[in-house]
Structures are given as structure tokens and as C-alpha cells.
Amino acid sequence: MSSALGDFCRALTAYGERDFDRARRLVQQAAQSDPANVVYSAAATYLGRLIREGESHVYVAPEAFGAFIRGGGNVPLYARTSAALRRVYEGYTSLSLLDIGVGDGLALLPALPSNISRLDVLDPSRAMLDRASAALSERGVAHRAIHMTVQQFLHAGAGSYDVAQATFAMQALPPDERSGVLASLRALIGRLLIVEFDVPDFPTAREELVAPARVRYFVERYQRGLAEYTDDGGLVAQGFLMPIFFGAFDPGEARLNWEMPIAGWVHAVCEASFAHVRIEPIYDYWWATAHLINAT
Ligand SMILES: C[S@@+](CC[C@H](N)C(=O)[O-])C[C@H]1O[C@@H](n2cnc3c(N)ncnc32)[C@H](O)[C@@H]1O
Structure with a gap:
């Protein structure tokens, strides 16, 4: 060293x-x-x-986060993420879609084609969900905005969908809740699209x-x-x-994020009984390469 x-x-x-x-x-x-x-x-x-x-x-300043997410490598990262989602949507003549942890819709909005028959967007952050919902309404896209976590949604009796997607949102699930969420989703959806970063598997005990x-x-x-x-x-x-x-080096900071290697996501998706799982690298982002996991 x-x-x-x-x-x-x-x-x-x-x-x-x-x-x-x-x-x-x-x-x-x-x-x-x-x-x-x-x-x-x-x-x-x-x-x-x-x-x-x-x-x-x-602390994280809102204007700094805004400049971060809409600048640098986030521009190509999101462009490629939206393009990859759109390529999947185009395989359907009519599509019911659930976006889990939609945020303000940065990945979803540029991806939206005209073949969406039903769109539900879900996020536990009221501020983010309101922004996504306002942007969809502005574009005249009918949708249901669901203000809850995916765990609450599944518990409350979610409907069924052709596709559920989660871009950089599955990492918010604590590991002990991940398999339950994936297994419940498996019973409700035809296809799961997860976009996450392929980070190394570092132990994170204090x-x-x-x-x-x-x-x-x-x-x-x-x-x-x-x-x-x-x-x-x-x-x-x-x-x-x-x-x-x-x-990330503060032992006193509450953990809000459980990223893991893409192999770990594939393993988790297979454990939840998705039969076919494809992985596609999307963009070599500064933090780690982003991948699309496409599971049916
Ligand atoms: C990194 S952001 C990604 C937002 C958006 N999908 C995108 O690609 O820009 C993660 C989002 O997941 C949401 N989130 C956190 N915990 C969640 C949970 N348990 N269920 C669903 N969404 C969650 C957060 O509120 C946040 O909007």
C-alpha cells in the first residue's frame, strides 16, 4: 500500500x-x-x-444533487438505461408496467412508448413521486401514483403486470427483505427489469x-x-x-443502501424462481458498470 x-x-x-x-x-x-x-x-x-x-x-445539498444527477456520467448512464428499457417495452403490443422506486422519473420518462396500457409508479418519497407524477401528467400519460414502499405495496395486495422495473432502487432493500420481495413479485409479473451497479462485494461490518x-x-x-x-x-x-x-466511512450513519455484485442480483432473482435471466452491461459508469438484469 x-x-x-x-x-x-x-x-x-x-x-x-x-x-x-x-x-x-x-x-x-x-x-x-x-x-x-x-x-x-x-x-x-x-x-x-x-x-x-x-x-x-x-451535508448533501439539493442543488448539488440536482447538478450531480443531471450532469457528468449520469447523462449517458440514464440515456442508455432508458434506451435499454424502451427496447424491452417495444417487444410488447400492449404493456402493463409497474415502476418500483420511480424517483422523479429520470429513467422512465424518456423510455415511455405509446403501447403502455396501464402504468403504476411507486415511491415512498412523496417529493420524488409527486415530481414523477406531475411530469407524466404534463405529457398526458395516464397513471396511478402509489405512495408506499414496494414491501407495503406487495403486502397490500398488488395487481399483476406484464413488466415491473426498478432502476437503482432494489439496492434500497435490506438483504433480509430482498428475497421476500422478489418472490412476491415473481407471482405477479411476467418480467422483471432491474438496473444496478456491479460493485465489489466488500464486507461492511463497522x-x-x-x-x-x-x-x-x-x-x-x-x-x-x-x-x-x-x-x-x-x-x-x-x-x-x-x-x-x-x-460510507461513518460507522454511525444509518445504512440506506445495500448494493452488491451483479452475480449476487442474478443469484437472488434465480432463487425467487425466475426461470430465464439475461444480463446486459449498460454503461461503464465511474462508480461501477451498470447492468440490466432481465428476468422472466
Ligand atoms: C436511486 S433512486 C432511483 C430513482 C429512479 N428509479 C431512477 O432511476 O432515477 C432510488 C429510489 O428508490 C426509492 N425507494 C427507497 N426505498 C424503497 C422501497 N422500499 N420501495 C420502493 N422504492 C424505494 C427511493 O425513494 C428513490 O426514489
């Missing part, structure tokens, strides 16, 4: 122990040893602000958060991510990427 990465690992351990001064000193040391690494310099800036302004001032292999992956990948947002005065870097980065 390089001395810069070693210092950075120690910095993240100090951060997890809430020793922010020590964390910043070690990050600055890493940045001095490897000045070309933009993660170290962005992390030093972030910790400097955290120390100066306090923890309540370093004591393993700062494992060198995990830190190395994050550093390498965030270098690529930061490089996609260099002309906004640090808006995305400091208002979105760094808060997410440090959140």
Missing part, C-alpha cells in the same frame, strides 16, 4: 472516531505525498469546512469499513467521479460527492 493510501486509511479511521483534526492532518499528509490525487485534495477541503463550520453545514481494499476502490472510483464535475466551483464535489464518500 502506498504511504498516501495508508495515511488516508488512518484519516478515515480517525474520521469514524470523530477525531476530525487528526483526520484532516492525515488527509493533508496524503495530499502532499500524492498531489495529483483529487480525492485527497477534495477530502482535505471537506474536512476543513467540517471543522470550521460544524457538522450541520456539511470494523471493516476502512479495509484497505475498500478504501482503494473508493479512492480510485471517486477520482473518476470528481473528474466529471470540475467546472462548477466545487458544487458537486463538496455538496454531494464528499458527503456521500465520508458517509
Whole structure:
């Protein structure tokens, strides 16, 4: 391990122990040893602000998230995701569709063809669901907006659909609820489309958060991510990427995301008795390659 990465690992351990001064000193040391690494310099800036302004001032800012999701590699990622979905829809003459965790409809809206006979969009976030629903209404697309989690929906007696899709939303399911959701979906739908990132399978027990292999992956990948947002005065870097980065090393932060390798998703889908499963790489995104899992 390089001395810069070693210092950075120690910095993240100090951060997890809430020793922010020590964390910043070690990050600055890493940045001095490897000045070309933009993660170290962005992390030093972030910790400097955290120390100066306090923890309540370093968080994911809505305008930074907006700039992030509609810029950089998210543009081709979403374009290819929508195109891949649309190719599947085009195989149907008439299609009933459920979008699980639709968000604000970024993946769904550009994919929509005219052959949709019934559309249900579901999301537990009222704000996101309202935005998706308003955008669909603006386009004159009849739909039902369902404000609940997929677990609640399945429990409440969901209808049946030709296709259910979840783009970057299945990762929100805790592992102990995943197989139950997939098995219930299997009984209701003809086809399941999941888009997720093929991330390495890192253990995430508290004591393993700062494992060198995990830190190395994050550093390498965030270098690529930061490089996609260099002309906004640090808006995305400091208002979105760094808060997410440090959140991944904060043992006190509640976990909201359970990504896993694509092989893990395929295994889970097969376990839920989907008989035919195809995988298609969609885009080599900075964080990991996105894949479509198409299961019938
Ligand atoms: C990363 S966003 C993806 C949104 C959208 N599908 C897209 O591709 O842009 C994940 C979405 O899943 C939703 N979500 C979180 N937990 C969920 C659950 N248990 N059931 C359904 N959706 C959930 C979130 O509210 C969020 O809108």
C-alpha cells in the first residue's frame, strides 16, 4: 500500500472516531505525498469546512444533487438505461408496467412508448413521486401514483403486470427483505427489469469499513467521479460527492443502501424462481458498470 493510501486509511479511521483534526492532518499528509490525487485534495477541503463550520453545514445539498444527477456520467448512464428499457417495452403490443422506486422519473420518462396500457409508479418519497407524477401528467400519460414502499405495496395486495422495473432502487432493500420481495413479485409479473451497479462485494461490518481494499476502490472510483464535475466551483464535489464518500466511512450513519455484485442480483432473482435471466452491461459508469438484469 502506498504511504498516501495508508495515511488516508488512518484519516478515515480517525474520521469514524470523530477525531476530525487528526483526520484532516492525515488527509493533508496524503495530499502532499500524492498531489495529483483529487480525492485527497477534495477530502482535505471537506474536512476543513467540517471543522470550521460544524457538522450541520456539511451535508448533501439539493442543488448539488440536482447538478450531480443531471450532469457528468449520469447523462449517458440514464440515456442508455432508458434506451435499454424502451427496447424491452417495444417487444410488447400492449404493456402493463409497474415502476418500483420511480424517483422523479429520470429513467422512465424518456423510455415511455405509446403501447403502455396501464402504468403504476411507486415511491415512498412523496417529493420524488409527486415530481414523477406531475411530469407524466404534463405529457398526458395516464397513471396511478402509489405512495408506499414496494414491501407495503406487495403486502397490500398488488395487481399483476406484464413488466415491473426498478432502476437503482432494489439496492434500497435490506438483504433480509430482498428475497421476500422478489418472490412476491415473481407471482405477479411476467418480467422483471432491474438496473444496478456491479460493485465489489466488500464486507461492511463497522470494523471493516476502512479495509484497505475498500478504501482503494473508493479512492480510485471517486477520482473518476470528481473528474466529471470540475467546472462548477466545487458544487458537486463538496455538496454531494464528499458527503456521500465520508458517509460510507461513518460507522454511525444509518445504512440506506445495500448494493452488491451483479452475480449476487442474478443469484437472488434465480432463487425467487425466475426461470430465464439475461444480463446486459449498460454503461461503464465511474462508480461501477451498470447492468440490466432481465428476468422472466
Ligand atoms: C436511486 S433512486 C432511483 C430513482 C429512479 N428509479 C431512477 O432511476 O432515477 C432510488 C429510489 O428508490 C426509492 N425507494 C427507497 N426505498 C424503497 C422501497 N422500499 N420501495 C420502493 N422504492 C424505494 C427511493 O425513494 C428513490 O426514489
